Amino acid sequence: MxxxxxxxxxxxxxxxxxxxxxxxxxxxxxxxxxxxxxxxxxxxxxxxxxxxxxxxxxxxxxxxxxxxxxxxxxxxxxxxxxxxxxxxxxxxxxxxxxxxxxxxxxxxxxxxxxxxxxxxxxxxxxxxxxxxxxxxxxxxxxxxxxxxxxxxxxxxxxxxxxxxxxxxxxxxxxxxxxxxxxxxxxxxxPEGWMPSSMKKDIASGKKVFKKDLQQLTSKEAVKTKRFWLLWTMMLINTTAGIMMISVASPMAQEVVGLSAGAAAMMVGIMGIFNGGGRLAWATASDYIGRPNVFLIFFLIQTVAFFTLPFTTNVLLFQLFILLVVSCYGGGFSNLPAFIGDLFGTKQLGAIHGYLLTTWSLGGVFGPMLVTQIRERTDSYTPVFYVFLGLILIALVFSILMKKDIRKIEKTVHEEQKEGEAVNY
The missing domain is CATH 1.20.1250.20 (MFS general substrate transporter like domains)
Structure with missing residues (x-):
């Protein structure tokens, strides 16, 4: 097959x-x-x-x-x-x-x-x-x-x-x-298929591959705490990224005086960071783990949104924008693999679909928030503080996610030990 x-x-x-x-x-x-x-x-x-x-x-x-x-x-x-x-x-x-x-x-x-x-x-x-x-x-x-x-x-x-x-x-x-x-x-x-190199590594003990946390259906997955932790993390990451993409050019021109031509060039580079970030962050996650990658996303964006209101350096301002956009792209590329880690591959497509509702919502909330705040305050500065608050929530949720994963891994390990004892 x-x-x-x-x-x-x-x-x-x-x-x-x-x-x-x-x-x-x-x-x-x-x-x-x-x-x-x-x-x-x-x-x-x-x-x-x-x-x-x-x-x-x-x-x-x-x-x-x-x-x-x-x-x-x-x-x-x-x-x-x-x-x-x-x-x-x-x-x-x-x-x-x-x-x-x-x-x-x-x-x-x-x-x-x-x-x-x-x-x-x-x-x-x-x-x-x-x-x-x-x-x-x-x-x-x-x-x-x-x-x-x-x-x-x-x-x-x-x-x-x-x-x-x-x-x-x-x-x-x-x-x-x-x-x-x-x-x-x-x-x-075929069910349970593995590449020959992976089989050799497992047989030789050269590498230890972590098993999926659990094999759940989509109905079972949405009842778990980690599903909603991940959903909220994705919503905030997506909202922040789309917000930045939607107003990057006028924001950079207004806040740090970037010229229209330079702002247009920055928008083009944003496309590279959006696309390149997807591959770079996803590849990194195979080595440092998906939970750690999401934690890094929110640490980077915490620093970015905290610093942006005080940033007068044109290059530094653009760097923070590019980093936020790379985290946005990286969130989407890491999501399917993270779903497999957390819920298995039994109904990965269905679970992925549910989590992609954050894509639609983020596409509405991001531009709407930044537009409303800019119109009401006549400044982009409050935007940075609002999104700093949202990112801090996501950061806390990413820490809770790591704790939840460790808790389930401990429970599964204890159940396996009990099963081995009974079989013995």
């Missing part, structure tokens, strides 16, 4: 899927051309992206069990159909001059495809890489984070040469093909 498949090609298949759906983040290249061509206001055009992002996290939660039941291949094919049709259908919406249809195609259809496509390959990757969970999921989520870097210039050039509607047709078809190529190869390994 699937023993002939190469796990690195499985990872490449996952990257192909995530690169395609990650193209959704290039939406800003369409906003002005669509607004000018159709006469729709930029706000109306942006609503489509808002709908898509809101549905991305919620559809991941709604369809998590569907992914577990039907497997990664069927789920990814469904994602490809929805996402591809959503993009191509946007071209039809422009031809018939229908904003509601555009909101449905780019917003609803693409949003559903995005959510399903995001979680489809992840639980499979975790099962194929029991020795390198962080690296494997980091590679896939890196693909998602960098998808926009590939799509943006291609879409911009296509719009100049063949027009907006044809661009949507071409992009939609390309997304469908690349997702389908990934879907046709991806498949779960």
């Amino acid at each position: 699937n023993t002939s498949k190469n796990r690195w090609l499985i990872a490449l298949s996952a990257i192909s899927i995530h690169l395609s759906i990650g193209g959704a983040y290039a939406y800003s290249v369409y906003t002005t051309p669509i607004s000018e061509k159709m006469g729709w206001s930029p706000t109306e055009v942006t609503v489509a992206f808002t709908i898509m992002m809101a549905l991305a996290g919620s559809s991941a939660a709604l369809f998590g069990k569907f992914v577990e039941k039907n497997g990664p291949r069927k789920s990814a094919i469904l994602a490809g159909i929805l996402f591809g049709l959503g993009q191509a259908g946007s071209g039809i919406a422009l031809i018939i001059d229908s904003l509601p249809f555009f909101l449905f195609t780019y917003g609803v259809a693409s949003g559903l495809g995005l959510g399903i496509g995001y979680i489809s390959p992840v639980s499979t990757l975790v099962k194929w890489f029991p020795d390198r969970r962080g690296l494997a999921t980091g590679l896939a989520v890196l693909g998602f984070g960098t998808g926009a870097l590939i799509t943006a210039p291609i879409a911009a050039n296509l719009m100049n040469s063949v027009g907006i509607t044809n661009t949507f047709y071409i992009i939609g078809a390309a997304y469908f093909v690349f997702i389908l190529l990934g879907a046709l190869y991806i498949a779960p390994p």
Whole structure:
């Protein structure tokens, strides 16, 4: 059963899927051309992206069990159909001059495809890489984070040469093909599969691999304290990251006097830290552990948000922003592996879907908080203090998470000792 498949090609298949759906983040290249061509206001055009992002996290939660039941291949094919049709259908919406249809195609259809496509390959990757969970999921989520870097210039050039509607047709078809190529190869390994190198290391005693804390269903997982600790940690980390991404340029210009050109350059570098942070932090977690990585996230951000109100140095201010964004990306890449550690791989996709509701909520809360605070106080300084308070809560929760893990490990160890005594 699937023993002939190469796990690195499985990872490449996952990257192909995530690169395609990650193209959704290039939406800003369409906003002005669509607004000018159709006469729709930029706000109306942006609503489509808002709908898509809101549905991305919620559809991941709604369809998590569907992914577990039907497997990664069927789920990814469904994602490809929805996402591809959503993009191509946007071209039809422009031809018939229908904003509601555009909101449905780019917003609803693409949003559903995005959510399903995001979680489809992840639980499979975790099962194929029991020795390198962080690296494997980091590679896939890196693909998602960098998808926009590939799509943006291609879409911009296509719009100049063949027009907006044809661009949507071409992009939609390309997304469908690349997702389908990934879907046709991806498949779960046999139950309990391990790479030969891992088997040798275990047999020789060269390495000790920690077992998953427990094997739980999604219903059992949501009843545990650690699920809600992780959910809150992810919500705060995501909210802080999206907040920073949404206002980094005007914030840097206002607070430390960065020029518009330098701020634009910083935004580009933020994309590198967002994508690179996903792979770097996920890889690091294989060596220092997922609980420690999340603890480091909140220690870094505590220092950042405490220091930012007093920072006048332009380079230091930008460094703190980049670090916060890297923690944001790292949270997403570490999440699937952390779920496997805490709850096992029995229903990892469904649990992942539930936790990705923080993605949708963070996308709403982050920009809303910073906008409201800035408008009411006419300053970004209070924003830093509000988020410092939130990050301190997350820091406490990450410490409680480590304690909860140790408590469960102790209980499991005692139960094993009792079982051995009875068998003896």
